[in-house]
Amino acid sequence: MAVLVFAESTDGKFKKTAFEVTSYGKKVAEQLGTNLVVLTVNATDTNSLYTYGAEKILKVSDDALATFNAKIYADVIKQAAANVNAVVVIIDSSSNGLYLAPLVAATLNAGLATNVVALPTSTSPFVVKRKAFSNKAFVNTSINTDIKVIGLAKNSFGLKENQVSGSEESFTPTKLLSGVTSSSIDKTTGKVTIADADIVVSAGRGLKGPENWGMIEELAEVLGAATACSKPVSDLGWRPHGEHVGQTGKPVTSNLYIAVGISGAIQHLAGVNSSKVKVVINTDPEAPFFKAADYGVVGDAFDVVPKFIEKLKEFKAQNS
Amino acid sequence: MKVLVCISHVPDTTSKINFTDNDTKFDTNGVQYVINPHDEYSLTRAMWLKENQGATVTVVNVGTVTTEPTLRKALAIGADDAIRVNAEPTDGFFVAKQLAEVVKNGGYDLVIAGRESLDYNGGMVPGILATILDYNFINACIGLEINGNNVTATREIDGGKEVLTTTLPAVIAGQKGIVEEKDLRIPNMRGIMTARTKPLTIVEPVAFENTTSTVNFEKPAAKGAVKLVDADNLAELVNLLHTEAKVI
Numbered sequence A: 001m002a003v004l005v006f007a008e009s010t011d012g013k014f015k016k017t018a019f020e021v022t023s024y025g026k027k028v029a030e031q032l033g034t035n036l037v038v039l040t041v042n043a044t045d046t047n048s049l050y051t052y053g054a055e056k057i058l059k060v061s062d063d064a065l066a067t068f069n070a071k072i073y074a075d076v077i078k079q080a081a082a083n084v085n086a087v088v089v090i091i092d093s094s095s096n097g098l099y100l101a102p103l104v105a106a107t108l109n110a111g112l113a114t115n116v117v118a119l120p121t122s123t124s125p126f127v128v129k130r131k132a133f134s135n136k137a138f139v140n141t142s143i144n145t146d147i148k149v150i151g152l153a154k155n156s157f158g159l160k161e162n163q164v165s166g167s168e169e170s171f172t173p174t175k176l177l178s179g180v181t182s183s184s185i186d187k188t189t190g191k192v193t194i195a196d197a198d199i200v201v202s203a204g205r206g207l208k209g210p211e212n213w214g215m216i217e218e219l220a221e222v223l224g225a226a227t228a229c230s231k232p233v234s235d236l237g238w239r240p241h242g243e244h245v246g247q248t249g250k251p252v253t254s255n256l257y258i259a260v261g262i263s264g265a266i267q268h269l270a271g272v273n274s275s276k277v278k279v280v281i282n283t284d285p286e287a288p289f290f291k292a293a294d295y296g297v298v299g300d301a302f303d304v305v306p307k308f309i310e311k312l313k314e315f316k317a318q319n320s
Numbered sequence B: 001m002k003v004l005v006c007i008s009h010v011p012d013t014t015s016k017i018n019f020t021d022n023d024t025k026f027d028t029n030g031v032q033y034v035i036n037p038h039d040e041y042s043l044t045r046a047m048w049l050k051e052n053q054g055a056t057v058t059v060v061n062v063g064t065v066t067t068e069p070t071l072r073k074a075l076a077i078g079a080d081d082a083i084r085v086n087a088e089p090t091d092g093f094f095v096a097k098q099l100a101e102v103v104k105n106g107g108y109d110l111v112i113a114g115r116e117s118l119d120y121n122g123g124m125v126p127g128i129l130a131t132i133l134d135y136n137f138i139n140a141c142i143g144l145e146i147n148g149n150n151v152t153a154t155r156e157i158d159g160g161k162e163v164l165t166t167t168l169p170a171v172i173a174g175q176k177g178i179v180e181e182k183d184l185r186i187p188n189m190r191g192i193m194t195a196r197t198k199p200l201t202i203v204e205p206v207a208f209e210n211t212t213s214t215v216n217f218e219k220p221a222a223k224g225a226v227k228l229v230d231a232d233n234l235a236e237l238v239n240l241l242h243t244e245a246k247v248i
């Protein structure tokens, strides 16, 4: 018996979420009185997983798996699960994780809970808490199958150090054929992505036009943040679609979300409410976003943002 | 080409979310239901396949009789016919199993669903459905072209996009981008009139035991009041973010 975690890597390097699912998996394994096994595919620095509690690492090294393919990866996870007799399989909520989880569940004939935000509240029955209704509620779901698959929501559990002296084993799965082929990947390089960012700076229609985004980009740069926008801003073509956050766009689960000139419509909040701390800058003290915010500044973005940047720069100069 | 569009019937986001029976049941009182927004984009994309590539478009929902207005709305947007699998959709695996039966019986070669339903936000049904059917599957689709049997789809990935190619039969999970906002179809009067006479077939579910069950619901803890900082004192905001919130 074991708990199996899939630790995703890109170009050999683990994402932060890989350490988060490992941290989480270790605790679940403790609850079940069993060991944590972490599966990696073409990752280089696997030692770092011991820091978060990986008792055993199943290491797959295979050039044919260099490009992510959901069906093939799901099958590799299935084989690893069989190999270690996994009772719980845990996957992160990156775009690849979201693609994988249902395929893994279906191939294992296992019940699946996605968007899970906390450790199981009970292991028999196996009950996990997950986000539902676009962050307006949680549902405690019991997974009733022998094997349970969990999709862990990003930034919900955090990284928990739990040093163990684990061991590594190479694992050679057989490979399925997949009818889906990747023909090109287009990624913005050198920019923090909304998915991975600790801080997201977002702006809305209050900014009046695309020519005014310079200060938003500067604010993001000072904070090492990703930039985002409200839906109308992307629909109007002021900003690329990839920046649209909210219910119909990307979810934001960062530590800090700064919303400039965004009214805080329910559909916007639905996608960003899981951010831990929210700061709102808006001219209208009645803007609904203030009700969902932790900190607020009532004021004109064109006045507030440059001053905020200046104070942040002073702070950085003192603290570096 | 026979296209099946999976329609999930969800509370409009502006509805108040409440629970009854000791927080074990969703309170449908006063809740406004809509076509799941992601499915609306997918349905519009299917309409283009109908208009430009001669596809027939069927919409399907696994749900009780209360979902029929939602299916009628999809017919008013332009689908040719509708199927309702008469069951309470309580588990993603169960729903996928029911949809798989519909696909097999109807011989659909392209299934278009949405990225996730906005009620339980599972993001489960399309992937499980594709696996049961052994159809090719592409998730989070923001662009789709069909040429004969060949499918080219763009998928949203963290920090960018990926172009994938595959062949029919396939399941596609769409989201905004599969068509743009401005292209979304709204039912017109004629559509609404003709929708009344379009076929809506009711089929009974196949037996399948739920893999999960709902224990109860919780509401998030009430939020404390916002701390307002004066626009002339932004050093204070920086200070609060550093010492109190500890996020910078």
Ligand SMILES: Cc1cc2nc3c(=O)[nH]c(=O)nc-3n(C[C@H](O)[C@H](O)[C@H](O)COP(=O)(O)OP(=O)(O)OC[C@H]3O[C@@H](n4cnc5c(N)ncnc54)[C@H](O)[C@@H]3O)c2cc1C
Binding pocket: A203, A204, A205, A206, A207, A229, A230, A231, A232, A233, A244, A245, A246, A247, A248, A249, A260, A261, A262, A263, A264, A265, A266, A267, A268, A271, A281, A282, A283, A284, A287, A299, A300, A301, A302, B037
């Ligand atoms: C099915 C559906 C799904 C949707 N999904 C999403 C989604 O995923 N994401 C999303 O964002 N929206 C979504 N929406 C749209 C949403 O309802 C709102 O229309 C949208 O979020 C509003 O964007 P906004 O706040 O940028 O613009 P507005 O509502 O126009 O707000 C602009 C704000 O800027 C403030 N302002 C103006 N000038 C200044 C200034 N100089 N300085 C500071 N503040 C200023 C104003 O006081 C106002 O509060 C969805 C809607 C529907 C129906």
Ligand SMILES: Nc1ncnc2c1ncn2[C@@H]1O[C@H](COP(=O)(O)O)[C@@H](O)[C@H]1O
Binding pocket: B005, B006, B007, B008, B009, B036, B038, B039, B060, B061, B062, B063, B089, B092, B095, B112, B113, B114, B115, B116, B117, B118, B120, B121, B122, B123, B124, B125, B126
């Ligand atoms: N009850 C249902 N009936 C028909 N299609 C559904 C149903 N539930 C989910 N789907 C489809 O599956 C997609 C993902 O839903 P979910 O897995 O519930 O998040 C939705 O966007 C729909 O296209």
